[in-house]
Amino acid sequence: MEWLTRLAMRLRALRRGDTVHREITEEWQFHIDLRTEENIRRGMTPEAARRIAEQHFGNRGYIKDLSWEERGGGLLETLWHDLKFGIRQLRKSLGFTVIAVVTLALGIGANTAIFSYINAWMIKPLPYPKADRLMVFVSHDKKKGWTRNSVTSTADFFDFQKQNTSFEQTATWAGWNFNLTGDGPPSLVEGGRVSWNYFETLGGKPMLGRTFTPDEDRPGAPHVAILSQGLWLSRFAGEPNIIGRNITIGGEAYTVVGVMPGTFQFPLMGIANLWTPLALTDKERADRGSSWLSAFGRLRPGVTSKQAGAESAALFARLETQYPLTNTNLTLLVNSMTSEIGRNEGAPEVMICFAIVGLILLIACANVANLMLARATGRTKEFAVRGALGATRGRLARQLLTESLLLFFFGGLAGMFIGLWGMRWIESQIPDHIPMYLVNYGHVDLDFATLAFHAGNCAVVRLRPRSRVRKFAA
């Protein structure tokens, strides 16, 4: 609390310096008056009494300086003066200021925009609990070398599901277009047919109702469906009692059992607004020839992706000898979902982009540093005069530092707007068929930590010319 009182005192001196000065003067006048009275009592003439009192008090100017160090605004006061002076200086050379601020803003803005995207797409974990435990299954032909983002065959997958010991759960899905009729004009809705545990394996929780049950994932089971928040709001006007209501898909009645929140995304499926259970028939489940399903799984605690991969390789080697006609050379790879999604996003291109804007920022900083250096050279006379008048080296350095920080503050501020605009531009430049594969699409926010980081970086680059001050102040 003590520092708070102190801060309050400093602020008071800053805001009401006159009052503080007056108080000090009054206190001293009181002192001198009492001393004068005392001197008169000792037999001095009033004039002599006052003169002696003043003399004994000492050098007022000097004492005032000492007092102001304690009672004045302290560092805050210096900072305030520096800021005022800095703004005056920047306004005086408006051309320089505008160029420097715009240069910085472009560098900082471009970096922030790009990095905000990189952060959302590639650095932030996927929006699922314990996303690093999620693995995607990829078929691979050992001889021909191709890989495909689906299982080798439906029957293979169910063998794998039954026999593996590495996964807590494995789920399977297929992208699907649904023909929605009733409740307005017919429309084609993108979504997926999914195994009952699809949502559970990802860790997605419904905002209304529930997800599917194992019984609903069987042929002949009553038809059920889950809507996305978007579809619920747009087509059903956010009807509160949507759960249990019937909708018509492909001419058949489906009961809505749940609504998934807008934050639930699965980039590998793309845009998805409607899900129904796969409900595979026995014949489909026994199909070892075709592969129209994709699958992923959640690793058991303690099992590494490498162990899971090794288990899968062994299992598929057995299937190869068992079903040579369909399975020769085929195996199922276990890849991390994070990197799988990252690859689909064209990670190298994004990183190249980032490297380019990083260099731009560096160039911007160097340019501004040069500009300021040139300006400092032009201000040699000013520093010489101030040094001669008694400004210490530290004082001059602090002044220059404040000016640079001001510049970077404005640069950062303008950079923020350029960053926001840049993000909107990036969003508008993403081809229509891409967004659905982007994690966090539509949920990318300007990354303020990044903004501050870039602005700070520039400022550090800028601190060097401070050494120039040394020449002018002893």
Next chain:
Amino acid sequence: MTGKQKPELPQGTLDMLVLKALSLGPMHGYGVGQRIGQLAEEMLKVEEGTLYPALYRIERRGWIVSEWGVSENNRRARFYKLTREGRKQLNLEEANWSHLSVAIGKVLRTA
């Protein structure tokens, strides 16, 4: 002119004297000066004005607090009062001082 001459007191002694003076009760700056005069008699030539920066410094450290009051001759005056920390500090400095003066006295007598 005795203007810029600094008080010939060992560093920090003035603070201790001010605390000691205020340990007798709240007082304004002039009174503190008088009390120091009584305490230290004529040995100490404190330039009266330099008392004030010292008071302000001690106040900033939280050893004393000040507020406006009315003096014995009915004038507005700023009164200073010792805080609990101030009293602790005074005890500490007194102990240190007597330690030091005994030690120095010994050296001066034997050397």
